[in-house]
Amino acid sequence: MKIIGTGCSHPSKVVTNDMLSDLVDTSNEWIMTRTGISERRVISSEMMLDLAVEAARNALDDAGISASELDFIIVANVVNEYVTPALSCILQGAIGATCPCVDLNGACVGFIYGLDMAEAYYKAGKVKKVLVVCAEQPSRMLSWQDRSVCVLFGDGAGAAVLAEGDNIKATRLTASSNYDKLYQMHELQPSPFNTKPSTDLPLVMRGQDVFKFASKASYADLSALLKETGKTADDVSLFLLHQANIRIIENIAHIFNQDKAKFPTNIQKYGNTSSASLPILLDELNREGKLHHGDLLALSAFGAGLVSGACLLEW
Ligand code: ACO
Secondary structure, eight states: OEEEEEEEEOOSEEEEHHHHHHHSSOOHHHHHHHHOOOEEEEOSSOOHHHHHHHHHHHHHHHHTOOGGGOSEEEEEOSOOSOSSSOHHHHHHHHHTOOSOEEEEOOGGGHHHHHHHHHHHHHHTTSOSOEEEEEEEOGGGTSOTTOHHHHTTBOOEEEEEEEESOSOEEEEEEEEOOOTTSEEEEOOOOOOTTOOSOOOOEEEEEOHHHHHHHHHHHHHHHHHHHHHHHTOOGGGOSEEEEOSSOHHHHHHHHHHTTOOGGGSOOOHHHHOBOGGGHHHHHHHHHHHTTOOOTTOEEEEEEEETTTEEEEEEEEO
């Protein structure tokens, strides 16, 4: 397939590092040097659906197609206000589409899982136009008293429209069940028959373990795709990495011996927006005119599972 349109949407509330230092024992200096994050957007009066719909509409406008032309909608999301129906199903009606739709929980790798699924459906001859939306609100998963996680995340949505083409050159997905490294459990409705007490825990993250996994996985995924396609890191025009920590991004640039300028970032403004991170970055670059026809883009993400994924695509 080929990406023919991108879009994104951010909550209006800006939370700066200084605002966080009023909530927990932290500082702008600590957050900036350890993560590269200066501020993030956090959902206040909006709902997850509002952001998802706005990102989807922006992507459809950019693609120049109407929602009725879509054959499939994939929404990557970890939590939203509805347990059921799927967010994709609510979004489908809101944007005026009529095609089948499905949600996926690929943690921070949701966008790459979405691209891979879209490509597989296309190759199976089932679809020609697919909308992939990533909509996330980690701000409602974590404890705002836990300084080790609340400074890292932000909310947002990003989207892409895919159509017929030969621009996705290769994708790679991995999963290994190390769920104690990064997880959140939530309370379920009580049942008179349930013998296990319900658990409601905010997001738990073993930061250093995740940091090590992220660097290794991103390097392994990107190296495998370059090998598979007969390319080298020098052939890549831009590396779009999951915006989780500036040090992980700089580390990967260093390992591949590439100029940091080839690794665009927006983590400074948005923090880690989980699966929305890559499509938001892609949309910014697209709208700023920084993507050129024929550019080779290397996308890479990692997250809870632990899972990782990468995609080589030609713009
Ligand atoms: N402000 C001030 N001090 C803090 C803060 C904070 N916000 N958070 C932790 N500290 C303290 C710790 O308590 C510790 O203090 P101590 O030495 O007295 O015990 C000290 O800072 C160092 O803590 P570390 O955890 O060792 O700090 P580190 O340099 O590893 O940075 C971080 C922590 C930023 C979380 C890093 O490990 C990281 O980025 N990990 C990867 C996280 C990630 O990528 N997650 C997302 C991937 S998956 C997804 O996107 C959902």
